[in-house]
Amino acid sequence: MFGGASMKFFIKTFGCQMNFRDSEIIIGLLLQKGYTLVDTAKKADIVLFNGCSVRQHAENRVWSAIGPLKKTKEKTGKPIIGLIGCMAQNYQKKAFQKAPCLDFIAGPNNIGDIPELINKARIQNQHCLAVDKVIRQDFVYNTNYLSGATGANVIIMEGCNNFCSYCIVPYCRGRERSRAAANIISEIKDFVCRGITEITLLGQNVNSYIGKNNTKFVDLLQMVNDLKGIKSFDFVTAHPKDAGLELFYAMRDLPKLKKFLHLPVQSGSDRILKLMNRGYTQKQYLKLINNAREIVPNLRLTTDVMVGFPSETEQDFADTFEIFKQVKFAAAYIFKYSQRPHTKCAELVDNVSDALKKQRHQILLNFQKQLHNEINVYTQT
Structure with missing residues (x-):
């Protein structure tokens, strides 16, 4: 049977705002399936680590956090442990070698599969790997969970095409994919109905955003600015090579844009x-x-x-x-x-x-x- 059946889960997030938004999405997916969110790993039947691979230090923190659960699992057979996000995409099968106590691994584009992966871990008791998808399905953004009362992060694009020589992001998040402006605006409108008044637009390189019908980033900024109920909004992160006068004039002229x-x-x-x-x-x-x-x-x-x-x-x-x-x-x-x-x-x-x-x-x-x-x-x- 697919579902939470009163099982409790805990998620620990490392890294950037994108990871924290992904964790909100995952929480929403699991709540929809009947799982219960708890505030510590000790209370949980399922523990998820949303890891960051941008720097070695960030990865070390994740491995250190996973370590103590190994002994608990050896004694009790639980919790189910999942490594997700950029770090999962980076290590893939090697993560099972480094931490055999892991039950499943899911990359950033596979987060929609996490409820199914948990279910497989419960029933089959074997390692599950999900790092195959190159595009994230848009339905995952509609999970209706937010951690903030008045502010929300909205992912407008993912991935990066710049391939800076030191940066692992293109290898973990993939190439640039921009969400349809209509879907982004619909998500923000839903947030407004729930009392959200401040928005941050997220992407590895937001000002290279290109939506359907060649919707540019400045066009999207205008659309968000025109929404009723939004008091202010901003964006991160911009790349200098894609920034220019058009963006600066938009920042000057749009009253709600910080x-x-x-x-x-x-x-x-x-x-x-x-x-x-x-x-x-x-x-x-x-x-x-x-x-x-x-x-x-x-x-x-x-x-x-x-x-x-x-x-x-x-x-x-x-x-x-x-x-x-x-x-x-x-x-x-x-x-x-x-x-x-x-x-x-x-x-x-x-x-x-x-x-x-x-x-x-x-x-x-x-x-x-x-x-x-x-x-x-x-x-x-």
């Missing part, structure tokens, strides 16, 4: 940017920033940056630090390079020492902290 732009720079060195396959130079990035700030009043600008990329020299790092000084980001997510399988960088020698990565990481963190304090003091006075 004046917020997350535009990952990753490095300030032209040499490193070329090795990363980012598709722009330092000069081009700075021109984008200047255009955005000239067009969009009171723009809040944030970024991602990586230190310790293979062969990064002191001059390369100095170029990155210079961008921080010039732009003065409102916030920055600063990461140390981590070699990822499948990527072009997997062929490179990770020749920047951990000590040097930590040093450069700390320099940028300290600068950003000091800048934050100065801005707060300025604002308060």
Whole structure:
């Protein structure tokens, strides 16, 4: 018999907003099947780990979280344990070797199969692998579960075609697929009926969105802005090579669209940017920033940056630090390079020492902290 039959489940999510939205979708699917959501793994008959593979550190956290359940399972035969999301797609069958206590594995495009996978694990008592789908069925977005009371994330596109040399996302999430604008708007309207007033549009590269009939990202922004009941909305993440004046004018002119732009720079060195396959130079990035700030009043600008990329020299790092000084980001997510399988960088020698990565990481963190304090003091006075 297919269904939850009062079984309890717990889901632990790691990584980006996309993963957290995926977890909401999965929760909704399981609630529809009669399963009960609980707040700790100890209370659960089923434990799901929605893992992130962007950095090794993120994967290590998942394996560490799975570990303690092994002994419990050996003693009691439960819980059923599933690894899902990007990490599942990355490891596939190898995950069973690394953690034999896992019952099933489901990639991002197979999350609609999770209720069936749980049922198979209950009945057949054998490993199940579901990583075969390249497109996610749109029905999964209509599971009617949200964790927030007034705000919601809405996935508008998935995957990435950029193939930055360090990034595993295209290998875990696949190539770019844009959802139909009509389906996106329908989902948002449903959220509005449930009291949601704030929306964040999600995608690995939202400004490369192309819907049916060549609906562009700025067209979609206009559609969302026109919806009754929405007080404000924003989007993440944009790629510098796809950002431009058309987007900035939309940000200026659409009253409900927040004046917020997350535009990952990753490095300030032209040499490193070329090795990363980012598709722009330092000069081009700075021109984008200047255009955005000239067009969009009171723009809040944030970024991602990586230190310790293979062969990064002191001059390369100095170029990155210079961008921080010039732009003065409102916030920055600063990461140390981590070699990822499948990527072009997997062929490179990770020749920047951990000590040097930590040093450069700390320099940028300290600068950003000091800048934050100065801005707060300025604002308060």
